[in-house]
Amino acid sequence: EAGVTQFPSHSVIEKGQTVTLRCDPISGHDNLYWYRRVMGKEIKFLLHFVKESKQDESGMPNNRFLAERTGGTYSTLKVQPAELEDSGVYFCASSQGPGTIYEQYFGPGTRLTVT
């Protein structure tokens, strides 16, 4: 079974440019999450989708970040315009259901570097 996949694996952009990260969850997983790890800091929650609906977007840092999950399948996270502090590793995770019982499976991450 294919795990969570993310594209690209690495992106280098200049400040002010736009970048779109993609996440494909495990097939059948309604719950999709975005997290990020900024250099030297802990992994932080960004948002949670249940199917195509945003269940919790309390971790989104500001309105330069836009996440979508059209049709409840893959998700995109767009950063526009990118700032230096957006550099880090962006993780996507998916789970079959909510709560403790259902494990969140993580993708390999996208390393974003803003110069």
Add this chain to the structure above:
Amino acid sequence: AQRVTQPEKLLSVFKGAPVELKCNYSYSGSPELFWYVQYSRQRLQLLLRHISRESIKGFTADLNKGETSFHLKKPFAQEEDSAMYYCALLLSGGYNKLIFGAGTRLAVHP
């Protein structure tokens, strides 16, 4: 506020030595705690969860509500245990997000 603290950035031990990775949490609700591990060039993966009360790869972790701790232990470390370990708290009450600690890098030397 909810918080997970892992006080050690790096823990360096020799093969066969006991290991204890510390994790403390702050949460007013009923805590659901996990340990995640990331081996070199691999993705983050679940190691164990406190409700399972199981031992995975020789690791165990006991939730101590009095001390608000969830330390990860292994009696005899192996070189293949070298990795980054993250303690995480799952918020309850309709939320489903994990709050991670900063992580501890475990280095097991031969």
